[in-house]
Amino acid sequence: MNKKRIGYIVLALLGLGLITGFIVYKKVINPEHREIFEESTDFIIDAEDLQFHFLNDPEAGTLKYMNKVIETYGTVTEVGSNLIIIEQKIQANFLESNTQKVLVGDVIRIKGRCIGFDEFLLLVKIDQATTIKTN
Amino acid sequence: MKNNKTLLLALILFIVNVFVYSLQAQERYIDKSGYIKFEASEKLFEPVEATNNVVTAVLNADNGEFASLALVTGFRFKNSLMEEHFNENYIESETYPKAIFKGKLLDFDLSNLSETPKKFEVDGKLELHGKEKQVKTKVSLHKLNGVIVMKGNFAVAPSDFDIEIPSIVKNKIAKQVNVSLNFNLKQ
Secondary structure (H helix, E strand, O other): OHHHHHHHHHHHHHHHHHHHHHHHHHHHHOOOOOOOOOOOOOEEOOHHHHHHHHHHOHHHHHHHHOOOEEEEEEEEEEEOOOEEEEOOOEEEEEOOOOHHHOOOOOEEEEEEEEEEEEOOOOEEEEEEEEEEEEO | OHHHHHHHHHHHHHHHHHHHHHHHHHHEEEEEEEEEEEEEEOOOOOOOEEEEEEEEEEEEOOOOEEEEEEEHHHOEEOOHHHHHHHHHHHOOOOOOOEEEEEEEEOOOOHHHOOOOOEEEEEEEEEEEOOEEEEEEEEEEEEEEOOEEEEEEEEEEOHHHHOOOOOOOOHHHEEEEEEEEEEEEEEO
């Protein structure tokens, strides 16, 4: 009886240790990538305003928006194989190529992660984007 | 009469401007989602590599001038923790969000490009982490359906850009970082 009980306790402790080890590995040593689509939005801002903030003061824009989850909207001015350009101001790259359905002239709303400002083309770049709405 | 003359002059200037602008525009080849990969892996340790497919590259086909801009936050690692450390401790992406290369393809001539890859020497400067370093390498170029495809690779050292690698991980990260690139430049 007593031996059996000790056996159970040891087994339970082992199990607990394994689970803890697994959680530590998953959370600390090798955590999952961010799922931008699942995260709550930090800023909702239209394409023109977003670009303006970066044009006006690139450093302040970077500090405020970089690595943040952004929802932005406007008219599509260019469609590439895995990217769209909104009003020649925002470039959004999709995780999966799903731009076939998007046409130039569509009004689109996307969610993604802002990675900064491209001073060559004056585009605010957003990656890991997903389409929220097109019409 | 005088008014008419000014108007005419303005019109001519406008036309010349449009003409010049369209000429310039024609010679610029751009890739908005170019691909860069870097690797600094050491044998037996977890691979240290990341890719960025949101890189901008611009080639002026008139004179071979070439420039590229990568937002460093856009580099994606397999291991998200490595990505976090890269951004926060090594490359310090909040302070230095961009890596910029500006240079020239030597002896570049657009009319020489064909479907067969041809090697060109590139000479330029790479700016990263607030430091600048000269980079000389060779890239291969070919033209396919109006798209100029540029491929190449070069090596840099983190120490060239004052990027300190802490001693605990020193043997897990290679001294030389190999950078490879692939751009599809369109007009």
